Amino acid sequence: MSIPVIYPSSHSDHNPALEFVNGVLRDFVECPQRVELIRDHLVRSGLAASCDPAGATSPEEVLETHDAGMVACLEAASTKMVGESDYVYAGVFSVRPEMARVATNPAHPFGHYCFDADTPIGKATWEAALSSAGVASAGASLLVTGDVRCVYALCRPPGHHAGSDFYGGYCYVNNAAIAAKRLLALGKVAIVDIDYHHGNGTQEIFWDDPRVFFGSLHGDPDFAFPFYSGYADETGGPGASGTTANFPLPAGTDGEAYLSALDRLLDQVAVFEPAVLVVSVGYDTYAGDPLSTFAVGVDDFARIGARLARLDRPALFVQEGGYCLEALGELAESLFSGYLAR
Ligand code: OKP
Ligand code: ZN
Numbered sequence: 001m002s003i004p005v006i007y008p009s010s011h012s013d014h015n016p017a018l019e020f021v022n023g024v025l026r027d028f029v030e031c032p033q034r035v036e037l038i039r040d041h042l043v044r045s046g047l048a049a050s051c052d053p054a055g056a057t058s059p060e061e062v063l064e065t066h067d068a069g070m071v072a073c074l075e076a077a078s079t080k081m082v083g084e085s086d087y088v089y090a091g092v093f094s095v096r097p098e099m100a101r102v103a104t105n106p107a108h109p110f111g112h113y114c115f116d117a118d119t120p121i122g123k124a125t126w127e128a129a130l131s132s133a134g135v136a137s138a139g140a141s142l143l144v145t146g147d148v149r150c151v152y153a154l155c156r157p158p159g160h161h162a163g164s165d166f167y168g169g170y171c172y173v174n175n176a177a178i179a180a181k182r183l184l185a186l187g188k189v190a191i192v193d194i195d196y197h198h199g200n201g202t203q204e205i206f207w208d209d210p211r212v213f214f215g216s217l218h219g220d221p222d223f224a225f226p227f228y229s230g231y232a233d234e235t236g237g238p239g240a241s242g243t244t245a246n247f248p249l250p251a252g253t254d255g256e257a258y259l260s261a262l263d264r265l266l267d268q269v270a271v272f273e274p275a276v277l278v279v280s281v282g283y284d285t286y287a288g289d290p291l292s293t294f295a296v297g298v299d300d301f302a303r304i305g306a307r308l309a310r311l312d313r314p315a316l317f318v319q320e321g322g323y324c325l326e327a328l329g330e331l332a333e334s335l336f337s338g339y340l341a342r
Helices: 033-044 059-065 068-080 125-144 175-186 200-206 255-272 298-310 328-341
Strands: 005-008 018-021 024-027 051-054 150-153 189-193 212-219 244-249 276-281 315-319
Touching: 005 033, 005 125, 033 051, 033 328, 051 125, 059 068, 059 125, 059 175, 068 125, 125 150, 125 175, 125 315, 175 189, 175 200, 175 276, 175 315, 189 200, 189 255, 200 212, 200 244, 212 255, 244 255, 255 298, 298 328
Parallel strands: 005 051, 005 150, 150 315, 189 212, 189 276, 212 244, 276 315
Antiparallel strands: 018 024
8 A cells, every 4th residue: 555645846046154143053843855865765665556646726726815905915026036046035024014115126025925935935945835736736736626535745845834815934835735725525524733833824714714623742932933823722723722722732742641531632623524534644752853852763653654554534734834854754654554454
């Protein structure tokens, strides 16, 4: 038994060199090798039969999820960059009503839509973002037609921090959200976000949408990025109360503690009775991940995979984070072997 894996045809030229970590420049962790390592490992281990690149989404599909002003800003900024290694970083942010004016130059107001200084735009960025969304959307289509019951969209750049009119956290376009909207053709959708970071963008997009359940396990926002959302009392808007669920977890969370929180989340998913499941996959809960404070082990991912399979729904896995290059292949192998074994 193997899983169809699809990956973006043009992500590799989106390759920023550096990011600031506590005022010090470090290598940019969200690098092209991430998805290449996972892809190659899954093919070698026989878990992925073939591995096909998928094309871009349409601008119309992106605009169903994202604000036109933000899309224009991202595209214009990307188009303006010239050299291979030129990247523009937001550094001045629009905060509160007194600083909310939007310049008329579409390539100018990064800080109006961008919420951090870690999400640069280069000349290949916009195309890569569309390509990544296209992979998620192509994966959703395979489930909608009923061709497969499970597909892995190896998206890069990731998407779960991008909201309807904001982007950040290495994310520009919300791949999982775009796919989930397409999957509504099958009925209600549940998104389970197992990335180490709260999927603030996905949460915002479906906050008041009763057709989509969003549940996330993540480092407590009291200490973990993106800091301003992901608390347990965030449970959905007035039109969709109870369709958002957050499980902020403490530093040091190990496999045992993680799985018991996952079980509580999946109980809620089962009650929601979704027609289909989207899993925002992050491997950054792994103990060896440079961004993680958790102690989840390689074998725990197999147990996570088995728990997800137990829901017995068609499933789209969408790649989000995970930055320990040495372990990414093994982590993916563990997750999907656990999923398939169930
Ligand atoms: C993206 B995903 C300081 C550290 C930056 C940003 C975290 C983005 C995580 N430059 N932290 O959810 O894995
Ligand atoms: Zn993450």
